[in-house]
Amino acid sequence: MTEAVLEVTNKDGLHARPAKDLIKKAREFNSKITIQNLSRPNGQEVALTPVGLLNSAVRQGHQVRLRAEGPDAEEAIAALSQLITDNFGES
Amino acid sequence: MTNLLQGVGGAPGIALGKAFRYVLTPTTADVDASPAAALERFRAAQAAAIERLNALAEAQREQGYEAEAGIFEFQALMVEDPTLDDAVVDMVSNQGLSLDAALDAAIAQARASIAALDDEYLRERAADVDAVGMELRRALYGGPSLAKVPAGAIIVAADLTPAETVELPRHVAGFATAFGGPTGHTAILARSRGIPAVVGLGDAALEIVDGTSLILDGDAAQLLVEPTAEQTALYTQRREQQEADRLRRQSLRDVPGQLADGHAVALWANIGRPEEAALALEQGAEGIGLFRTEFLFLDRHAAPSEEEQFAAYRTTLETIAGRPVVVRTLDIGGDKEVPYLGLPHEANPFLGVRGIRLCMQQPELFTTQLRALLRAAVYGDLWVMLPMVATVEDVVWAREQLRLVAAALEAEGIAHRADVRLGAMIETPAAAVTADLLAREVAFFSVGSNDLTQYTMAADRGLAQLVARYPHDSAAVLRLIQQTAAAAKRAGIPCGVCGDLAGTPAIAAALAAMGIDELSMAPALIPVVKEHLRGITFAEAQARAQALMQLDVP
Numbered sequence: 128m129t130e131a132v133l134e135v136t137n138k139d140g141l142h143a144r145p146a147k148d149l150i151k152k153a154r155e156f157n158s159k160i161t162i163q164n165l166s167r168p169n170g171q172e173v174a175l176t177p178v179g180l181l182n183s184a185v186r187q188g189h190q191v192r193l194r195a196e197g198p199d200a201e202e203a204i205a206a207l208s209q210l211i212t213d214n215f216g217e218s
Numbered sequence: 219m220t221n222l223l224q225g226v227g228g229a230p231g232i233a234l235g236k237a238f239r240y241v242l243t244p245t246t247a248d249v250d251a252s253p254a255a256a257l258e259r260f261r262a263a264q265a266a267a268i269e270r271l272n273a274l275a276e277a278q279r280e281q282g283y284e285a286e287a288g289i290f291e292f293q294a295l296m297v298e299d300p301t302l303d304d305a306v307v308d309m310v311s312n313q314g315l316s317l318d319a320a321l322d323a324a325i326a327q328a329r330a331s332i333a334a335l336d337d338e339y340l341r342e343r344a345a346d347v348d349a350v351g352m353e354l355r356r357a358l359y360g361g362p363s364l365a366k367v368p369a370g371a372i373i374v375a376a377d378l379t380p381a382e383t384v385e386l387p388r389h390v391a392g393f394a395t396a397f398g399g400p401t402g403h404t405a406i407l408a409r410s411r412g413i414p415a416v417v418g419l420g421d422a423a424l425e426i427v428d429g430t431s432l433i434l435d436g437d438a439a440q441l442l443v444e445p446t447a448e449q450t451a452l453y454t455q456r457r458e459q460q461e462a463d464r465l466r467r468q469s470l471r472d473v474p475g476q477l478a479d480g481h482a483v484a485l486w487a488n489i490g491r492p493e494e495a496a497l498a499l500e501q502g503a504e505g506i507g508l509f510r511t512e513f514l515f516l517d518r519h520a521a522p523s524e525e526e527q528f529a530a531y532r533t534t535l536e537t538i539a540g541r542p543v544v545v546r547t548l549d550i551g552g553d554k555e556v557p558y559l560g561l562p563h564e565a566n567p568f569l570g571v572r573g574i575r576l577c578m579q580q581p582e583l584f585t586t587q588l589r590a591l592l593r594a595a596v597y598g599d600l601w602v603m604l605p606m607v608a609t610v611e612d613v614v615w616a617r618e619q620l621r622l623v624a625a626a627l628e629a630e631g632i633a634h635r636a637d638v639r640l641g642a643m644i645e646t647p648a649a650a651v652t653a654d655l656l657a658r659e660v661a662f663f664s665v666g667s668n669d670l671t672q673y674t675m676a677a678d679r680g681l682a683q684l685v686a687r688y689p690h691d692s693a694a695v696l697r698l699i700q701q702t703a704a705a706a707k708r709a710g711i712p713c714g715v716c717g718d719l720a721g722t723p724a725i726a727a728a729l730a731a732m733g734i735d736e737l738s739m740a741p742a743l744i745p746v747v748k749e750h751l752r753g754i755t756f757a758e759a760q761a762r763a764q765a766l767m768q769l770d771v772p
Contacts, residue, residue: 136526138492138533142343144288150295166519177296181332181343188518188526 129204130194132165133211140186145215150175152206158197160207165190223419225439227400231414232457233392233434234450237426238371240364240378253310256317260306263357267297271353274381289346289380296350302328317358325351345404349379372432374423378404386413392434394441396423408436416441467745471502475737475748481756483730485748486542486738488716492530495537498741502748505542507664507738508603508716509534511587515548520558521583527590535598542599544664544716544738546643547587547616549573549605559583568672573606574616581619588623595635603664607642607649613659616640643716645669650698657709664738665702667717671695690718691725693768696732700767703733714738723750728766731759 137145141162153160153175162179164170166189173179175193185191191211195203250256275290296302302324309320325347333344364385367373373386373393383404386393390413398404398417408415414436426432426443433442433453442449475485486507487498498506514522514530535543550556551572552564559580564570577584591602604616617640624636642659644650645666653663667690672679674695675688699715706713714736719725721739726747729737739747754762764770 134523134526136529138529139285143285143292147288147292147295150292168519174300176301177292177299178301178328178332178347181346184332184343186518188514188520188522190520 129200130192131204131208132190132192133208134190135185135187135211136214137217138187140189141180141183141191142185146177146180148215149207149210150177150180152210153203155206156195156197156199156203158195158200158203160193160195160203163192163194165192221443221445223416223422223441223443225394225416225420225441226398226418227405228394228416228436228439229405229408229412229414231392231412231434231436232453232460233372233414233432233436234445234453234457235370235372235391235432235434236368237374237428237430237432238367239426239428240367240373240375240382241424250317253314256310256320257307259358260310260317260321263354264297266357267350267353268294270357271297271381274384278384286380286384293346293350293353293381296346297354299328299350302350321351321354321358345380348377349381352377352379353381372434374426374432376424377417383408392416392436394419394423394432394434396420467749470745470748470752471500473502473748474504475751477727477730477751477759478753478755481730483726483734483751484714484736485744486544486714486716486736487741487744488738489534489741492534492537494741495534495543498744499538501741501744503541503741503744505544505736505738506534506538507544507714507720507736509543509545511546511548512550512554515550515556516554518558521586524586524590524593527587528593531591531594531600532597535594535600538598540598542601544601544603544641544662544714545591546603546605547574547577547584547591550576568669568678574604574612575606577619578615584616584619585623588620589627589634592620592624592627592634592636592638593632595638596633600635601639601641601662603641603643603662605643605666606646607644607656608646609648610652610655610659613640613642613656617659644699644702644713645673647674647698650674650702653702653705654708657705657711660711662711663702663706663713665699665713665715665717665719665734667695667699667715667719670698670717674698691722691766693766696728696763696767697769699729699734700732700763707733712736721747723747724762725766727751727754727759728763731756731763 135141139145160175161172162175162183163172164183164185167184173182193204193207250259271290271294275287279287305324305327306320309315309323310317329344329347364382365387367387367390369389370391372391375395377395377397392414394416395404396419405417414434416434416436416439419441431444433445433449475483484504486505487503488508489495489498489506490510491513514527552561552567552570571579594600607613620640627634639661641662641664642656643666644663649656668679671690677684677688679685703713712735715729715734716738720737721743723746726737
C-alpha cells in the first residue's frame with residue numbers, strides 16, 4: 128500500500144473542477160484509491176468517487192491522505208499528489 | 219381566498235407573465251418487464267445524462283465559464299459514481315424495487331450524508347446530488363425543453379438544476395420553484411443572472427396550470443396567481459419604477475462618490491472573502507475599505523499556512539486591479555470557537571485578549587499573516603489595518619513586527635513590499651480620544667463604528683433593546699468620530715469609516731461633512747449611498763452633522 132498526505136491549496140478545495148480532475152486521473156490507474164480528510168474531526172477514509180469527495184468536504188487548506196492499493200499504486204499516488212501540489216494547473 | 223403564495227427567498231425584481239409548467243413526471247408506461255430490462259434502461263439513461271452534462275460543460279467552457287464547466291463535468295462523473303450505481307443495481311436486482319424507486323432511494327441516501335455536514339457551502343453541494351438525480355430522471359422520462367419557453371413566460375418548477383438554470387433563455391421573465399432555499403444554487407444563479415425568482419413556495423406551486431397569469435415579486439418572495447386588475451396595475455408601475463432606478467444607478471457606477479457641490483468622499487466596499495471583490499467592483503467600489511480576514515482562520519482545525527493566505531490576498535488584489543485594499547489583520551477573540559488557538563474562556567471576551575492583543579500573545583500567528591501580506595503587496599495597493607488598537611504602544615509593537623518580517627523576507631530573497639501603509643482601526647474610545655497621538659504613528663485611520671458604539675455607549679451590540687436606546691448615530695459616538703477625523707486632518711492622514719454608519723445614507727452625508735474621506739460598506743449599499751450623497755450639498759450635510767452631534771443647541 129502506498130500513501131501520501133498533502134495540503135489542498137486550491138481555492139475551491141476538492142470540488143467542481145479540481146474534483147473532476149482528480150477523479151479522472153485516478154481512473155487512469157488500476158489500483159483501488161481512497162481519500163481521507165484529516166482536517167475534519169469525522170473525516171472517514173472513503174473511495175475516491177464524486178460522492179466520496181462530497182462527503183469528505185475538502186476545502187482550501189485542508190490536509191488529505193491518499194492511499195492506493197494495486198499493481199500501479201505507486202504511480203497512482205505520485206500522479207495524484209502531483210495534481211494537488213501543482214494546484215491543478217492554476218497559479 | 220387569497221391568491222398569494224409565499225416563498226422563502228429568491229432573486230430581486232418584479233415579473234408579470236404567463237406560467238410555463240416545467241415539471242418532470244414519470245410516464246405510467248415505465249414499468250420494466252424484468253430487473254435486467256430495468257438496468258438496461260438505467261444504463262441508457264446514464265449514457266444520455268453523461269453526454270448531456272459534458273455537452274453543457276463544453277458550451278460553458280467555450281463561453282469562458284471555466285468554473286461552471288467544471289461543475290457540469292463533476293456531475294457527469296457522479297452519474298456513474300460507484301456508490302450510486304451499486305445502490306441502484308442492488309435495489310433493482312436483489313430487492314425487487316422499480317427503477318424509479320431505486321433511483322429515488324439511492325439519490326436520497328447519497329444526499330442525506332452530505333446534507334448533514336456542518337457547513338452551509340457543503341450542504342449546498344447536496345444540490346449537486348439532486349442535480350444528478352434530475353438529469354437521470356430527465357434521461358429516463360424526457361421532459362419539456364426549456365428552449366421552447368415562450369418569451370415573457372414565468373417558469374414554474376419543482377426545482378431547477380444548475381444545468382437548467384444555465385439553459386434558461388434570455389427572454390424568460392422569471393421563475394418560481396416549489397423547493398429550494400434562499401442560499402441554494404438556484405437562487406444564487408438567478409441573482410447573478412439578474413432574473414427575478416421565488417423559491418420554496420411549497421407544493422401549491424406545483425398545482426399552477428400552464429398559461430395562468432402570474433405576478434412574481436422576488437424582493438418579497440411572493441407569487442400572485444391570477445392577479446386582479448388592480449394588482450396588475452400596481453405591480454406594473456412598481457416594475458417600471460425599479461427598472462428606471464436600476465438604469466439610473468448603473469449610469470452612476472463609474473462616477474466617484476461626491477456631494478452635490480463636488481466635495482469628494484470615496485465609496486469603498488467591505489468584504490469577507492476574495493470572491494466578493496468582483497461584486498464590489500460591479501457596484502462601483504473605488505477600493506476595499508475593509509477586507510475581513512477571519513474566513514482564513516475560522517471553521518478549521520489548524521492555522522492557515524502562509525501560502526494559503528498569500529494566495530487569498532493576491533487574488534483579491536488582482537481582482538481589484540490597482541484600487542486600494544485595506545486588509546484587517548486577524549480580529550479574533552474569546553467569543554469565537556477556534557480549537558487550534560487554545561483560547562481560554564473569558565468572562566468578558568469583548569474586553570479581552572482579541573485582535574492585536576491576541577497577536578501579541580501568539581506572535582507566530584501574526585508574523586505568518588504579515589509575511590503573506592507583504593508578499594502579496596507586490597500585486598497591488600495593499601494597506602494593513604490593526605484591530606482593537608487602544609494605545610500608541612500597540613501600534614509601535616505592530617510596526618516593529620512588520621519591520622522584522624520585511625527584513626526576514628529581504629534576507630530570504632523573497633519578493634515583497636516593505637512600504638505598505640500601516641493603519642489603525644479606531645474602535646476603542648481610548649483610540650478616538652487620543653487620536654492625535656495615534657495619528658503620528660500610522661498612515662491612516664478607519665473608524666469601526668459598530669464596536670466604537672458598543673464600547674462608548676457601554677451597550678452590548680447583540681442586545682436589540684439596548685442598541686435601540688444607545689444607537690450608533692448618537693451624539694457621543696459621532697463627536698468621537700469627528701474628533702478622530704479632525705486629528706487625522708491635522709496630521710495629514712486619511713480617515714475612513716467602515717462600520718454600519720458608513721452605509722446609512724443620511725449619516726453618510728454627515729460623516730462626509732465631518733471630514734471623513736472615505737466610507738466603506740457592503741457592496742450592495744454603494745449605489746444607494748452614492749445617489750443620496752449627490753443630492754445633498756456640503757452645507758446641508760454640515761448642518762445635519764451639527765444637529766446629530768447636538769452642537770447646534772445653544
